[in-house]
Amino acid sequence: MSDLRIDDIRRQLQDISLKSNLTDKTEKPGESFSNILKSAIDGVNDDQIEAEQSIKNYMSGKETNLHNTLLSLEKADISFKMMMQVRGKLMEAYQQIMRTSV
DSSP states (O other): OOHHHHHHHHHHHHHHHHHHTTTOTTOOSSOOHHHHHHHHHHHHHHHHHHHHHHHHHHHHTSOOOHHHHHHHHHHHHHHHHHHHHHHHHHHHHHHHHHHOOO
């Protein structure tokens, strides 16, 4: 369902990181920007999987609390929308950098 979108976004971010050489040798010790993005995308993916499992559990009768099911759906929806906003801002910044003349 939305896993395809997340994989597409992950591929786009990997392409951006390859084109912009985010793995530069001047990188300070610690977690790189691309690793932070990857972990954030993985977190959104986990939320999507959890929401899907919650729906399956509710429909099969394993979960009887509709409130918890709706909460997991909303959490997944909000995290996905936020990720899309961050992706949009990153794409805008990348495009602006590419338009900058040196």
